[in-house]
Amino acid sequence: MTGSGARIEAFLEMMVAERGASENTLQSYRRDLEDAADTVDGPLHEAATPQLRDYLTSLTARGFAASSQARRLSALRQFFKFLHAEGVRTDDPTGTLDMPRKDRALPVTLSEDNVGLLLDRAEQEVGEAASDEARFDALRMHALIEVLYATGLRVSELVSLPVTVARRDERFFFVKGKGNKERLVPLTAKAQTAMKAWLGARAAKPVYAGSRFLFPASSESGHLARQVFARDLKGLAARAGLNAADLSPHVLRHAFASHLLQNGADLRAVQQLLGHADISTTQIYTHVLEKRLIALVNDHHPLAD
Structure with a gap:
């Protein structure tokens, strides 16, 4: 066994004895450290900071995701911390290494035209319903997606809306979101109309007469399950000629913000409309702002081509 191999085995033994590491954890550490040992010049336990930095850089070229790179850096840090504690090293060469930056994925969204197709299809199915039951379901779906696109509510907020929202004529209402924080959200005229039509169908179902929810259901919560809505939304998307795999209530929330x-x-x-406590959460949409600003400069700056 090489010097580095012996050091890795000693490190893994410590992980079992002192931290109760599972077999999966040990195998993960072993793979990561052995890969580093096979890649850096010289024994791993003698590696300097530049060598380790070059190793981490090589992971990008090898196609490793940022999360995988971060895991390997974590393994190296644990390993060299152990060597320092054991007196094998007098320094920690990982101390100044930066964690690989995880690029935040841009939200999947829909174009305005595709949202229009979805809303039009939902309205069309109300008029084409062949039975009272089909019309009931179509009116509920139309109300759900009109309200979702008009407000950008979280799906949990949407399905648990109180029925009083539809019984008022105001263009705004308060919704209670995460942390029981209330925020004011707008309602378009089309969303109001869809809710009123749904309210009529809902009133014809005596079983829901005493429910406080706008979208009641015979469930433990008393309201429509978000999983049911998500499933029905995919069905509507397919009938509208859209890729059902790309559709979810959260995608419509993103579309609301992006548009x-x-x-x-x-x-x-x-x-404020999305109910984000921190502006950094909303900044996933800055790519939309960047495109708008570029277009603004290109269209209106006197020196633009």
Whole structure:
């Protein structure tokens, strides 16, 4: 066994004895450290910071994701911390190494045209319903997606809306979101109309007469399950000619935010409408703002080509 191999085995033994590491954890550490040992010049336990930095850089070229790179750096840090504690090293060469940056995935969204197709299909199915039951389901779906796209609610907020929202004529209502924080959200005229039509169908079902929810159901919660809505939304998307795999309630929430920004809304206003506690959460949409600003400069700057 090489010097580095012996050091790795000693490290793994410590992980079992002192930290109760599972077999899966040990195998993961072993793979990561042995890969580093096979890649760096010289024994791993003698590696200097530049060698380890080069190793981490090589992971990108080898196609490793940022999360995998971060895991390997974590393994190296644990390993060299152990060597320092054992007196094998007088320094820690991983101390100044940076954690690989995890690129935040851009939200999947829909174009305005595709949202239009979805809303039109939902409205069309109300008119084409062949039975009372089919019309009931179609009216509920139409109300759900009109309200979702008009407000950008989280799906849990949407399915648990109180029935009083539909019984008022105001263009705004308060919704209680994460941490029981209330925020004011708008309602479009089309969303109001869809809710009123749904309210009529709902009233014809005596079983729901005493429910406080706008979208009641015979479930433990008393309201429509978000999984049921997500499933039905995919079915509607397929019938509208869209890729059902790309559709979810969260995608419509993203579409709400993206389309507001595309059409001139302020990022802070969108933050408030989405119920994000921190602006950094809303900043996943800055790519939309960047495109808008570039177009603004190109269209209006006197020196633009």
